[in-house]
Amino acid sequence: MIRYTSLGAKLWATAVWVIVGFFVLNLLAMIATVVVNSFATRWLGTWLPAAFTTRWYASAWDEFQLLDVLIVTMEVVGAVVLLSGLLGVPAAYAMARREFPGKQLVMLLILLPLLVPPITFGIPLATVLYKAGAAGTIWGVILANLVPTVPFVILIMIPFIQQIDPRVEAAARVFGAGTLRMFIHVLVPLLAPGILAALLLVLVRTIAMFELTFLTAGPTSQTLVVALYYAVFAAGVRAGQSIDAMAVVYMVTTLLWLLIALRFVNPTQIVTRAKREAH
């Protein structure tokens, strides 16, 4: 281990930590502002609000029909998690175990939806879904959200599958198991931690996926983050505290699942999986 002992090195290290501290402080203060405001009676030009109340949560619940929005969100997220697992895990198995002509091309096909930003491919995708009559419905939202999550599951699962000894599968085959039975009785139990991690990450990403849902959702198929966008967009119509109460509901939902996910994955995995496979 290299030790940094000179004065210059210590000053440099301090400067680095001051920048990190400043960033984290602003980040936490920004989140705290939303939380404090959601409990505020009036908050005008002072450090803290005049008094605290919980009534904004009741009004936000009614005004924004949060129950309906939460149900839609859970339906979308549940379907996306399930379908991306069903499509992604078998594909990852084939990619991990077989060398076939055109594999590079398939890999590129899997990487592209993760590299192209959602708003860029979302507009042509929404156009196609509108032509097909699927946009505006909950199925349109689910289909659009699956576009980045299926490749995401494949990329996470490939290394998990590669580290399983192929002789385990060979043994299952010797005892007469077909691909389906081998999957259900051998692979899925062995891969359970990986599948769990991948699907939890899909869950967190889908709750927070704004662009694709925004472009394809109709009035009855909005998820929480899109409803929040419309509320902020029309700020002034409703009390700011009410919007912040909704923002807190959104934050709690997202961060709760993030905390659960972080029990199974490393934080850096949320960002770096796509890149690891890139070369």
Next chain:
Amino acid sequence: MRSEAGVLISGQVPLRVRLAQRGLDGVTLLVLPAVLFIVGLFIYPFVYGLVLSFEPKEGGWLANYAKFFADPYLYTTIGKTLWLAVPVTVLNVLVSIPIALRVRLMRRQRLLTTILVVPITLGTVLVAEGLLNYLGPRGWLNRVILTIGFSDSPVRLIHNYWGVFMSLVITGFPFTFLLTLSYITGIDPSLEQAGAMLGARARQRFREIMLPLLFPGLVITFCLSFVQAFSVFPSAVLLGAPAGDTRVISIAAYQAAFEDYDYSMASAIAMIMAFVQVLIVAALLGLQNAFYRGPAGGGKG
């Protein structure tokens, strides 16, 4: 697959076995549903959008593109988006390098990485709402500025360029940093230690050892961060001036599709957006190939 190949090599080889020898069997077919899905919902819409962009509501096949580059309200969006995305990405990458170099030596990185993953997870809409409060004229930041006496009236930080800039730093910096950190931790630490033992100072070690090994990773980090910043949308609407300084290209595409219902024009703008992104990424990768030659990986990575 392997042993039967030898036996059957001379005689009549069944098609199934020949396919299996090339890696095509029942297991390979498992990739098909996912591939069909991506082709159907990613490739097809892109091609459809490209074709649609050449079938404008009125005029010849290039009318949409001609209109885009003739109307300052449309073509200036490219410059405005670049003017946001490039400085933010440069700042995020430059700040990430020294911090990642330090954090790599930390034993307990997990607390910091967990905190940094929060803004990425919450997403741009929530960050926009939070910053509207926090940076607003009555927000905490302006109270601090007034209390210190840095300025006698609240500084305007929202509904302009700087609001969007800061939202891109809040969500973009953690993303850039975590990518950089993963590249830096992939470099074998013994390489730097060898340099130190041979008497290289910290600055020399960075310039002669770490930077060359890190460079390819930094270029990819820059590309990914840039593409994200270039496609900024919700915070440009909520925190910026969506009719003025921060009328980014995604706003123009959105308005064409969902306010004018001109899907052909919207597709054309989306294609221009994709083209600019590809152009910048290709230019960066090209520059890297021109200026940097050497092993792509850094030791154990």
